[in-house]
Amino acid sequence: ETGVTQTPRHLVMGMTNKKSLKCEQHLGHNAMYWYKQSAKKPLELMFVYNFKEQTENNSVPSRFSPECPNSSHLFLHLHTLQPEDSALYLCASSLEESNEKLFFGSGTQLSVL
Amino acid sequence: QKEVEQDPGPLSVPEGAIVSLNCTYSNSAFQYFMWYRQYSRKGPELLMYTYSSGNKEDGRFTAQVDKSSKYISLFIRDSQPSDSATYLCATQGDSSYKLIFGSGTRLLVRP
Numbered sequence: 001e002t003g004v005t006q007t008p009r010h011l012v013m014g015m016t017n018k019k020s021l022k023c024e025q026h027l028g029h030n031a032m033y034w035y036k037q038s039a040k041k042p043l044e045l046m047f048v049y050n051f052k053e054q055t056e057n058n059s060v061p062s063r064f065s066p067e068c069p070n071s072s073h074l075f076l077h078l079h080t081l082q083p084e085d086s087a088l089y090l091c092a093s094s095l096e097e098s099n100e101k102l103f104f105g106s107g108t109q110l111s112v113l
Numbered sequence: 114q115k116e117v118e119q120d121p122g123p124l125s126v127p128e129g130a131i132v133s134l135n136c137t138y139s140n141s142a143f144q145y146f147m148w149y150r151q152y153s154r155k156g157p158e159l160l161m162y163t164y165s166s167g168n169k170e171d172g173r174f175t176a177q178v179d180k181s182s183k184y185i186s187l188f189i190r191d192s193q194p195s196d197s198a199t200y201l202c203a204t205q206g207d208s209s210y211k212l213i214f215g216s217g218t219r220l221l222v223r224p
Binding site for chain 2: 040042101102104105106
C-alpha cells in the first residue's frame with residue numbers, strides 16, 4: 001500500500017454520464033497530481049495542486065474538472081467524455097510540488113462507451 | 114522528437130539473466146533521472162533516483178546515466194520472476210519541476 005488510495009478501481013460510463021474519481025493520500029504530502037496513462041504512451045500530466053491551489057492545467061479539455069478541497073483529497077469530475085478518454089487515470093502525491101519522488105495510487109481504469 | 118524515448122518491449126528473459134533497460138532523452142538540461150516500476154493493475158512506484166551522470170546501485174539494481182550521450186540505463190542482476198513489470202524512465206530538468214516519462218518497457222522474467 002503506497003498511502004495513496006483511488007476509487008473506484010474500474011469505471012464504465014456512457015458519453016452523457018457524469019461521474020467522479022476520488023483520490024486520498026495519507027502521507028502528509030502537500031502536492032497532488034492527476035495523470036492519464038494510455039496504452040503504449042507516456043504518462044500525461046493533467047493537473048497539479050500545491051497546498052490546495054491548482055498550479056498546472058496541462059491543456060486538459062473542460063470535460064475534465066478537478067477539485068482539491070484539502071491537501072489530502074483530490075477529485076476528478078467527468079462529464080460528456082469521449083471514447084478516446086478511455087485510459088487509466090492515476091493520482092499521485094509528493095511532499096512538495098518540486099519533488100521528483102511521486103507516490104502513485106493504483107489508478108482508475110476508465111472505459112467510455 | 115519525443116523528449117524521452119523508450120523501447121516498449123516486451124523484453125523476455127530467463128530467470129537469473131542480467132537485464133538492461135534503456136532510455137534516451139533529448140534535452141541536455143535534464144539533471145534528475147528516475148526509474149519507476151509498474152506492476153500490472155498498479156500505479157508506478159519509484160525504484161531508483163540519480164542526479165547528473167554516474168552510477169547508483171541498490172541491491173540487484175544499478176542505474177546509470179551518461180549525459181554526454183543522453184542515455185540512461187537500468188541494470189537488473191540475477192533477475193527474478195517478481196521483477197516482471199513495466200519499467201518507466203523519467204527525467205526532470207532544473208527549470209521545471211514536471212517529470213517527463215518514457216512510455217515504459219515491459220519486462221517478463223521466465224521461471
